[in-house]
Amino acid sequence: MNSMSRFFEMGGYAAFVWPAYAITFAAIVLNILWARRSLARSREEARRRLAARGEGA
DSSP states (O other), X not given: OOHHHHXXXXXXXXXXXXXXXXXXXXXXXXXXXXXXXXXXXXXXXXXXXXXXXXXXX
């Protein structure tokens, strides 16, 4: 058995390890996307408030 396939089998725990990596990766990506969306919304809200006060952005 070559070393690459041993690595991917993770010592027999691949069925647990790889899904854990996938879930972690997905959580990080979703967290980044949600944070960026929240930042965009906050910036737009701030621009609207400034425009309502007549100060411009």
